[in-house]
Amino acid sequence: MTSEKAQTDDTGPSVAREQHDPAEESVRVRSSGGAEFVVRLLRAERPDAPVALVVPAMGARARFYAPFARGLHQGGLHVAVTDLRGQGESTPMARRGVAYGYREMVDDDLPAVARAVSAAFPRSPVVLIGHSLGGQLALLSSATELTGVHAVVLTAAGSVWWRGFGWVRGPRNLVGSQLFAALATVLGYWPGERLGFGGTQPTAVMRDWARQGRTGRYTLRGSDTDYEAALARLTLPVLAVGVENDSLAPPGATDHLLQKIPAAPVSRWHYSEALASSHRLDHFRWVRHSDGMSAYITDWIFGTLTTQEGQLR
Template identity: 35%
Template sequence: MRNTEIRVGQIAGTLREPDDEPAAALVIHPATATPERFYTNFATYLADNGVATVTYDYRGTGRSGSPRANRRIGMREWIEQDVPAVAEWTAARFPGLPLLAVGHSVGGHALALGYGTAGLSGFALIAAHAASARAIPDPAERRRVRLVLHVLGPALAAVLGYVPARRLGLGEDIPAAAMTQWGSWARRDGYFFDDPSMRAAARAATVTPPVLAIGFTDDKWATPEAIDTLTGHLTAARVERRTYSPADGDVATIGHHGFLRRGVRDTLWPELLTWLQKQVR
């Protein structure tokens, strides 16, 4: 396997290529406050199985610039600009190869709205859902999320120009605008589907590649109902839904991020790989 650092404008990423000619090229579009390095093991697994794989950090996160210097970069910019930019770079780097994608959480939101989907043979959504805080079933988690998204996060963003998400237990630090937008959408029952400026429902209805939407029984955020709210708008696509329990992965927990950890490498990753391979045969 060959690793190459890449740049797509300000966006920093990594291309992992198999030793032999790849059968397909795939981009992993990351979750909010989740650094590129988190996806290393999964990307390596895909490359070892013949899929050239790109990982990256959104602008204002990780290696793609400091959150303070990119304070005006919001989730909308990640969705509408960063995701398509990396997808287009990958398509240009591998002309003629089948193209695939995996979107984790907000990365899946972008794909579900049709950003970065041009020419895709199929894509998988991992823990991607309509992320209304009101839809979180666990009362304690719902209160915690509202405290972070609606009180602590915006206050820290206003003072610092970015959100120290690591100190809040949310992962990597993120730009102020990303927190503001996240909190605004989370107040709405339909998340960004209730933001008229996003035209989210109309965009989702134009998506046509096959979709595999994966959720987990112990994910406090992306519940089956919240995932269905998102995928229900994919009216022109063939959508397959799978819900895994920790027992299915032979692990104690999976939650919102555990599917991308190597603990389920031998139990759950092969099922996703098989689905992806079927889309390009």
């Protein structure tokens, strides 16, 4: 499998690049199992403007999305960004002996954060914007109707089912994902910071990821919920944004993910280097050159979410 770190040395998740916006607010949210989150907020001028709640990729810190968040905010949206459990400012820190997987993030964390965001912006509809794994988690949580959000945007997000990557890359991904999960099981955690893929993760996250890569289905450890059936019933508007040169979420992987939500009204858009002022793009680099993407997503949100009185904007 291709290393996320190797692909994104100059633009990938980086603590050194984190900066606090002076206009930013924050709220603390507690979920299950002692998990706590710092949710960073940017308020739009209009109190009833929609809220874009950004959900990071595996191993990416919330602060990495600052350029994207600023673009959404400049377009007139409220914006909220937080880390996934065990990453960045959230707790418990992912390490050996810490046990949580997709289920905790889908059933407990995202609903708790979405409730806190709704409380901070009581007049505003909430839209989940999920990058990569964050997009998968956003869909799963929204499909179970736990978040109460009004729409979902997928950015560089797709199923990790190996057949979605073609007959050359797919088998390599299958073997690699199962080896990664096996190594995480042996070590008691996934040392992704050292190995260059996915950040430091608990074993269960890697096993959930590998299971979906192997079977194509979302069967989450510790849950008896039929997530595939829930996805099939999802009727929220969904925007799927593909990114040029994205080998980690190619069109085939996005196709497989979107096939799971046949009842949802789905729009698709491709973010090319031409639309990014000729900057080099890939699975992570788009965040640093996201003005064009944030503008398109903002327009889609305002155009999609309506009130009884008509358009929100």
